[in-house]
Amino acid sequence: MSKTRFDGKFGDYGGQYVPEALMPAIEELEDAYERYVLANEDGFMDEFRERLADFGGRPTPTQYAERLSERYDRDVYLKREDLLHGGAHKLNNALGQVLLAKYMGKERIVAETGAGQHGTATAMAAAHLDMPCEVYMGERDINRQRPNVFRMKLNGSEVNPVTVGRGTLKEAISETMRDWATNVEDTHYVIGSVVGPHPFPAMVRDFQSVISEEAREQMREKAGTLPDSVLACAGGGSNTMGAFAEFVDDDGVELYAVEAGGSTLDVDEEAGVAPNSASLSTGSEGVLHGARTKLLQDRDGQIMESHSVSSGLDYAGVGPELAYLVDEGRVRAVNVDDDAALTAFHRLSQLEGVIPALETAHAFAYLEANDEELGDTVLVNVSGRGDKDLESVIEETAQRDIDIAPDMDAFAGGF
Amino acid sequence: MSKTRFDGKFGDYGGQYVPEALMPAIEELEDAYERYVLANEDGFMDEFRERLADFGGRPTPTQYAERLSERYDRDVYLKREDLLHGGAHKLNNALGQVLLAKYMGKERIVAETGAGQHGTATAMAAAHLDMPCEVYMGERDINRQRPNVFRMKLNGSEVNPVTVGRGTLKEAISETMRDWATNVEDTHYVIGSVVGPHPFPAMVRDFQSVISEEAREQMREKAGTLPDSVLACAGGGSNTMGAFAEFVDDDGVELYAVEAGGSTLDVDEEAGVAPNSASLSTGSEGVLHGARTKLLQDRDGQIMESHSVSSGLDYAGVGPELAYLVDEGRVRAVNVDDDAALTAFHRLSQLEGVIPALETAHAFAYLEANDEELGDTVLVNVSGRGDKDLESVIEETAQRDIDIAPDMDAFAGGF
Amino acid sequence: MSNPELDAAFADGAAFVPYLAAGDPDFESSIEYVEALERGGADVIELGLPFSEPIAEGPTIQEAVVRSLEGGMTPARFFEFVEALDVDVPLVCMTYYNLIYQYGDESGPRPFVEKAAELGLSGFVVPDLPAEEADPLREACDEFGLDLVFIVAPTTRGDRLERIMEQVSGYVYVQARLGVTGAQDDVSGQTAASLDRLSAYDVPKAVGFGIKTGDHAERIVEGGADGIIVGSALVDIVAEGHENGDDAATVAARLEEKARELKDGAERGLAQRAPQAERT
Amino acid sequence: MSNPELDAAFADGAAFVPYLAAGDPDFESSIEYVEALERGGADVIELGLPFSEPIAEGPTIQEAVVRSLEGGMTPARFFEFVEALDVDVPLVCMTYYNLIYQYGDESGPRPFVEKAAELGLSGFVVPDLPAEEADPLREACDEFGLDLVFIVAPTTRGDRLERIMEQVSGYVYVQARLGVTGAQDDVSGQTAASLDRLSAYDVPKAVGFGIKTGDHAERIVEGGADGIIVGSALVDIVAEGHENGDDAATVAARLEEKARELKDGAERGLAQRAPQAERT
Ligand SMILES: Cc1ncc(COP(=O)(O)O)c(C=O)c1O
Numbered sequence A, B: 001m002s003k004t005r006f007d008g009k010f011g012d013y014g015g016q017y018v019p020e021a022l023m024p025a026i027e028e029l030e031d032a033y034e035r036y037v038l039a040n041e042d043g044f045m046d047e048f049r050e051r052l053a054d055f056g057g058r059p060t061p062t063q064y065a066e067r068l069s070e071r072y073d074r075d076v077y078l079k080r081e082d083l084l085h086g087g088a089h090k091l092n093n094a095l096g097q098v099l100l101a102k103y104m105g106k107e108r109i110v111a112e113t114g115a116g117q118h119g120t121a122t123a124m125a126a127a128h129l130d131m132p133c134e135v136y137m138g139e140r141d142i143n144r145q146r147p148n149v150f151r152m153k154l155n156g157s158e159v160n161p162v163t164v165g166r167g168t169l170k171e172a173i174s175e176t177m178r179d180w181a182t183n184v185e186d187t188h189y190v191i192g193s194v195v196g197p198h199p200f201p202a203m204v205r206d207f208q209s210v211i212s213e214e215a216r217e218q219m220r221e222k223a224g225t226l227p228d229s230v231l232a233c234a235g236g237g238s239n240t241m242g243a244f245a246e247f248v249d250d251d252g253v254e255l256y257a258v259e260a261g262g263s264t265l266d267v268d269e270e271a272g273v274a275p276n277s278a279s280l281s282t283g284s285e286g287v288l289h290g291a292r293t294k295l296l297q298d299r300d301g302q303i304m305e306s307h308s309v310s311s312g313l314d315y316a317g318v319g320p321e322l323a324y325l326v327d328e329g330r331v332r333a334v335n336v337d338d339d340a341a342l343t344a345f346h347r348l349s350q351l352e353g354v355i356p357a358l359e360t361a362h363a364f365a366y367l368e369a370n371d372e373e374l375g376d377t378v379l380v381n382v383s384g385r386g387d388k389d390l391e392s393v394i395e396e397t398a399q400r401d402i403d404i405a406p407d408m409d410a411f412a413g414g415f
Numbered sequence C, D: 001m002s003n004p005e006l007d008a009a010f011a012d013g014a015a016f017v018p019y020l021a022a023g024d025p026d027f028e029s030s031i032e033y034v035e036a037l038e039r040g041g042a043d044v045i046e047l048g049l050p051f052s053e054p055i056a057e058g059p060t061i062q063e064a065v066v067r068s069l070e071g072g073m074t075p076a077r078f079f080e081f082v083e084a085l086d087v088d089v090p091l092v093c094m095t096y097y098n099l100i101y102q103y104g105d106e107s108g109p110r111p112f113v114e115k116a117a118e119l120g121l122s123g124f125v126v127p128d129l130p131a132e133e134a135d136p137l138r139e140a141c142d143e144f145g146l147d148l149v150f151i152v153a154p155t156t157r158g159d160r161l162e163r164i165m166e167q168v169s170g171y172v173y174v175q176a177r178l179g180v181t182g183a184q185d186d187v188s189g190q191t192a193a194s195l196d197r198l199s200a201y202d203v204p205k206a207v208g209f210g211i212k213t214g215d216h217a218e219r220i221v222e223g224g225a226d227g228i229i230v231g232s233a234l235v236d237i238v239a240e241g242h243e244n245g246d247d248a249a250t251v252a253a254r255l256e257e258k259a260r261e262l263k264d265g266a267e268r269g270l271a272q273r274a275p276q277a278e279r280t
């Protein structure tokens, strides 16, 4: 994680696999990243951190979880990103990028969103910084995530439906890249995770690493020690890299990226469907959305449709740096299935009074594995809150037999 | 707000107008309040403040609002209680009372809730502190606020429908008092605002006064000065008293309690309906839910049905201390109508990237009054976030002509 | 400072004190019902003046309050109701403090008490008015010669009990148990303990909350109560009649019958009290 | 290092380079469509091998990609497609890097290029492969004698332009403007500037993006392009035929006609180029 000039590669991963029309913008961004983010030119990082504090609510606490600690017979601490403005870690990145766009003299931002979490965070940041914002969102996702669409509009953003293909996240990313390619001179593309071409993976990690920066300090204060292990769910991997970054050099700290195992790790090659989103655990190397990384792809290299009970993890790729750290043995890639994640969702809600995002619930589900190597002190990143997931939880819980879940009869069919 | 023994009266307001069966419990609570809260016995307040920090996410920031400041040509600061766990100031009180119940050796808590905000905060605190919890909620409110009902159940609380009468907040309070009267020996009643019999108004104020304690310090740091005025919406008045408490002795700070003016301040005596919830502005002295205070009542003393676009302000009474401070001239009671509150909701969402609760929006609406006496530096308490209100906003915006609102057509009929 | 009427009502030692909400479900029927209670043997009648927030009532009486308010009951109508009643037993007004406080132009309880006195009411029970807040009402009652009944709960002990017993007059309303439902057995248990604590005080003790049958009444009086207060069991009859659309006369007859059952039970209880020692 | 076939195709100075997605909407029809393009005057044909995430394409071609993939197109089928084609003009495969990279057992681009060479393809356009990442593919192309075409955008200048022009062979794909839609006028503007920047480089310049008519083609070639690349305007015809259920022969005829219009336009442009100075 050294913050000196580097070529955008993490081993063989990373790079800049983008249409030529975008290359100048990417070079401009690389330059801005180096100047403003890495070298704090014009006090960019100071302003960013100040806004994160005042507008975003940082620092978020690291909380000792009494009842989980009892259950697992180890000390469990929670890094409470669910308390960040907007309800997830996403704002760390969105605010950083929108502010950077301002420093770069851009007059407009675009962003993609799947379930709407990154879109809402970007819309909030854009309103706060008075920056016109358009968010691309697949039409199917728009219909599934209407409250998030509404929130973006309330913040003054435009939401552009993407109708091509299946109308989900992947198509929205393509469409946003196309907009960027068209309006590259005055527009910045606020990507939603540690994915895409360099410098996005490194830059998004740097914006998110405030998570581990704080948590490391807070663990020292509260536990008097660094954790033996850090758990974070991994979709694209931004909360993951954010929670890991400052611990990477601490050899005694095991890092666990918990992926969405979906319904099964088996892949339907024929249908081109992976009923999971476990790119690190089951994917292979390839090129997607501008970077070489681990992917869910069929033998030909076509990207597979991924699946997860949590839409924020439902992505066929993963950040290149995370892929690299897993290959290097620094990060352990593990996964839990939909059932385990839902059960963990209910458990955390009941035991700790924290209703987590379904994404986040994956990290907690891995506590059940009772993995020896988790050690005595575990830090779990609560990447977001679950308010956005209540409808899904009703639907998905009703389909399963989760003994700790409350009676769902009164909620059959949603609200 | 001196924290020495007092008789529960604020001038003529306050007192303990409750059934005899509750008096011993109230005396026990008074005793516990004095020992644990006022005298910090057994380190109660230390534990409370620590849990508020780690679990609740305190301190919440005080943020300079650039775009509002521009619009109003004064410095506007936001106290961000919307960032508290659960999304509103309500947790300050709920956590304090549930913890107090633990210190008192109670084995069970009950609470009333209207829109569900206090119920969800209490359910979260109860899960966190491993305390069985039952929440009474009117059946009509249950049907209108299903996501909040679901959240309480996720946290392991029981939600008991109250079917008597109109099935709203007032009936829920009566029913909770009845449960308390029945199970008084092992049960604590966690009341949701600075209302009810002594010691509730004083105790809830003390739990909430962390808001002004922080804000006062933060204003000194950020603005280098105390604010010229503090604005807070007032329903029962808990966020209000919390935002005012530490400023009451600062003579230079004007305190504004912004009430819900509803559709009009005129009262339909015949129908017993006040199309507003402005008890301070238009109510008269009386006795309700255990305390003497300002009320919306008809000539006979029957309590009127109140109305507000925001369900959290929709209450016919107000905390006795607030009524007293208004009579004394220390607090100015003002009000804004439903239209103004909705407009302010949209304005804040767009200008600052903060989607407020509809309750909170009332405080912001008063900024439009352009009242000279607001002075150069204004602090507004953002009592909660608006996620809970999205459906209402759709419905209410559609009925009005609010020029700054986004196009609502796609959302007609809700999500 | 007791009012002679209430003293007299409790004189025989087994007073039957029924409660009905005035105007439930309508003015005319309610008049008939109250009169039926007297025919059935009532010694005192507690007449409820409905308040919109009856925090001390169980669901049965809450619903009665709703019916009565929907039927147009107000303090003014309540006084008309009292005037229209043709009963000889003492009437006690049961209501919440806000209605008493708001009545008339002058603020405070005096105008309401004055009016009540004018109409011959004997006293008040105000469930949300604890002894600590009762001075103004107490003074008005003294001025006009009315009694102020207080409730004593199973949890009322020591200082609180003293304070209440200093204020009470007419009779003390002994709350049989906490809450509004529960088995008869533990009622007797808690009642016995309450009566025990109260034995030193020279004021009639009327026990209420959850008494539904002549048997209950019998046991309570046998246990030492000077009277029984019965509300929900009677309101249930009104509610049922209302739901079924029965005519007022039919409902009144049922009330009279129920009243008699309760009064008879109370008298049996009294009869058994003295010879109790002999029985074994 | 240019392949003689592509050199020859651009030799006359007004090459018409149409694009179609192979297998759109089905294997058989698509064969007919590609052959129709040759009949219509194509000098080179860009054959799209569809990738599931076509980040560089506008909606028209994205939809073509979806149709082709739904019709069962895969890299293996693509090679069968090429084999089944009966055309004489050089074919350039347009696809995304991941498909090239994953082909065959050995990882890296070599197996794909080897197979392409075997089937007589002349080169590649890989829109998501910038010059910086192109070394492995460049090497494989050199090994098997294929060309690697690069795209130059209106924003490509200075160092970047250098780096690309060092790698390019066959022809350079001059992107007429940013994005996928816009008026012809500013196209010409940006194109002229691009052609100007490229004039020092000795490689054919084919201009694409947004050319839809013979008129457009004429003006582009008149402006100095060595050829025109046309995709969406042709894919539109395929899409419309598919939607209307027209038979393949009808659609093929329309494609041939459109191709001729474009080729004729290009030639008119060329004809006007030399005498341009005289005209005024
Ligand atoms: C709460 C939460 N956690 C995690 C994720 C996954 O993203 P990432 O892997 O980039 O942290 C998301 C994405 O929407 C999210 O909303």
Ligand SMILES: Cc1ncc(COP(=O)(O)O)c(C=O)c1O
Pocket (backbone or CB within 6 Å): B088, B089, B090, B115, B117, B118, B192, B193, B194, B233, B234, B235, B236, B237, B238, B239, B240, B311, B312, B313, B357, B359, B360, B383, B384, B385
């Ligand atoms: C966000 C918010 N603000 C204000 C209120 C009003 O309560 P109080 O006047 O007690 O602060 C509520 C009540 O639900 C609320 O949810």
